[in-house]
Amino acid sequence: MNRENITLILDDNRRLTGKNLLSDQPGAIIDAFVNGIDKLIVVNIWSIYANRLLKAVNWSNEKIYSRIFEDGITIAISAPLDALYAACDLNEMAWQLTCEELTHTENQEEIAVAIERLKLTIAEEANPKLLELIKQSKAHNIVYLVDDDEFSLGYGTTAQCWPISALPEPENINWSQYKSIPLAYVTGTNGKSTSVRIMSQIIEQAGQCCGVTSTDFIRVGDNIIDHGDYSGPGGARMLLRHPDTQTAILEVARGGILRRGLPIDNVDAALITNIAEDHLGQYGINTVAALAQAKAVVAKGLLSNGQSKGTLVLNADDKNLVALAPELLVNKCWFSLHEDNTTLQQHKQKGGAVCFVRDQKLVYSLQHEESIIIAVNDIPMTLNGAALHNIQNALGAIGLAKSLGIGDKAITAALSTFASNSKDNPGRGNQFKINNAQVIMDFAHNVHSMEAMAVTTANIKAQRKFLMLSHAGDRTDNEIINLTKTALKMNPDFIIAAEVQPYLRGRELGEVPQLIVDTALSHGMKKCDIYTFNSPLSGTKYVVDQLQKDDLALLMVLSERENITALLHEKSI
Known part of the structure; x- marks a missing residue:
């Protein structure tokens, strides 16, 4: 082993406050990049130092955890909840000692002195x-x-x-x-916020005041407490401490799970909408399979003393969830667009809870007793069945609502009124009627969600189809090209490539729109049918001016959403 070729880089050191990917305990976790040496050797040396330090500060009952990934390692320790900052110091010290041993670097601090400093920090933090x-x-x-x-x-x-x-x-x-309230987690790659908003209306129809956290806002009833990403523990605490919250639906994103762990230990139900490639390469999650493992941490929120106390609702059409499911030892409810789905049928035959589509109707079954909830065409957000992803979102919401004990009547009433508009579901497939033409605005930002919108609009008949695209600059050329290729499944007649200046993120002006243009040309679009604009708002204004009867426009909007929504509402009058 050539020690000169060893690369050991600490990427992140943070507290874990809830059940997490590696354990069910609070503690401290480090992600590190490792090259030039067997990663298991690094983990083993770190383990020796971590255990030595834990013993030295009288934390002998605490545990160590590790995970090896493609280009690095994740190493964690459990720790008392009143000493998590000290735990971060201890874990980093164990990592530093590991690096010094492997690279023959001189110790920066005597271990005995470092241990005394740790003890002092623990004493100061103790409560x-x-x-x-x-x-x-x-x-x-x-x-x-x-x-x-x-x-x-x-x-x-x-x-x-x-x-x-x-x-x-x-x-x-x-x-x-002091009492609890009904609680549910919602996670997945796409459809999380839509599912949370559907659930809010279902619970309202059931006569309860629903509180929700999401990546867009935190809301209690009709009152938005604040806008922003509240998909982590902070949002959950704010919501659950609000006196008006009677039922809580908590959106939990991959980032929050990996940064801090689950917001709370125990919930009554959880939904995983789907798993698709998105945000890979962060916190040591480099593959879709690893992403599925991270999302599935919500299943730990259903366990108490090793027993399943709630139900996990899963998408049977998602191969990643089907592959992962045997590891999740909790009660399950499967949903699918197809009644003959193998996973769903196997679960149904055992009397398990399932939800599926039969003869264009959404059906729920438990213990072989079936109930027809609603027809697809009676759910406005499905666009008469063209929006398959929203049929899936409806199925998942039915499974989650039934797992919370909500009756069919409330579920049906909510789904029959929930629409893809800027009031019910802002930014997700919002529909407008302008000059007798149909306009759909969305902000799909990964291939999976982009494909959902492209397939939806490909299934809608129109005289002419307009497609406006804009992408963030921090994506690779290949990612931008793949997003554009996916969007082209809409079969548009015209493409509008819009610059998103707030999201250049190191790109030159015009660079991203040019990638869109080049991709469109390589797929058979004519140059005269491709237009570029300096912002999504200016691109939207152009499209609106062109619209004629029976046209269809799909506007993929990453920025200026409020201004564009206001413009579309104004033109709809």
Whole structure:
């Protein structure tokens, strides 16, 4: 082994606050790039140092975890919840000692001195009263939430918060007053936000005030608390502590799961919409199979003391989920566009919960008892069956709602009114009617979602078809070309390539639109039918001016969505 060729680079060092990809415990995790040496050797040496340091600070009961991926390793330790910053220091110290040994680098600090510094950090961070409150909460089977600033008991109307610096005495707490509420996770590559919004309307129809977190906003009932990405633990805490939240649907994205772990330990149901290539190369997740494993962490939220306490709703048309499912030892509900789907049929024959399409109707079955929920053509967002991805979203929502014990009447009522418009589902397949032409606006940003929109619009008859595309500059040339090729499955008559200046991300002006133009030309489009504009808004204005009766326009909008929505509403009048 040539030590001069060894490359060891720490990529990220962070806290884990919930159940995560490697364990069910809080702790600290490091992602590191490793080259020029067997990765298992690096893990083994790190393990020796990590265990030595854990013993030295009297954390002998804590565990170590590791994962080897294509170009690196992930190494983690469990730790007390009141010492996660110190845990990050300890893990990084074990990593540093590993690097020094493998590269023959002189120790930057005496181990004995470093251990004393760690002990001091642990002592400063320690909060024994917090740990006792958590212990008592578990003993009383009471839900709790904790962050750097606050500790709370109960969810929704029963939630009560205390500052971390002024915690109550456990013996003064009336434990019986704190209650949980119905809870569900939603994850997947595409369709998460749509599913969350459908569920919100279903729960509203069932007479409950629904709180949702998503990558777009956090909302309680009709009140948007804040806009932004709230798909992590922070959004979940804010929602569950809100006094009006009666049922909570929590969107959990890959990034939040990998950064911090699950927002809360236990939920009643969870939905995984699908798994497709997106955001690979982050946190050591480099393959679709690894991405599926990361998304499937939501299944841990259904487990309590090793027993499945809830139901996991899965897409039987997704080969990655079908392959992964045997590892997930929880109750399952499968859904599919096809009644004869093998996975679905096998589950149905055992009396398991399934949801599928039969004769253009959505059917739910449990213990061999079937109920017809709604016809495809009665669901506005399916565009009379052209939007297959929204039929899947409806099936997943049915499975999730039934897993939460919601009745058919509420589900049917919600699906019959939920539309692909800027009110019900902003940014996702929003429909407008302009000059007796149909306009659909979406912001598909990966091949899977782009294909869904291209297939949908290919299935819609029109006199002429317009396609506007814009892509973020941080994607590779191949990714931009593949996105464009996928969008061309719409079979457009005209292409509008729009620059997205806020998302150049290192690209030169005009570089991305030129890739779109070149791809379109290579696939048989005529140069005279391709137009470029300096923004999505200017491209939209051009399309709107061209629209005639029975035309169809698909506008893929990454930026200026609010201005474009306002323009389309104005022209729709």
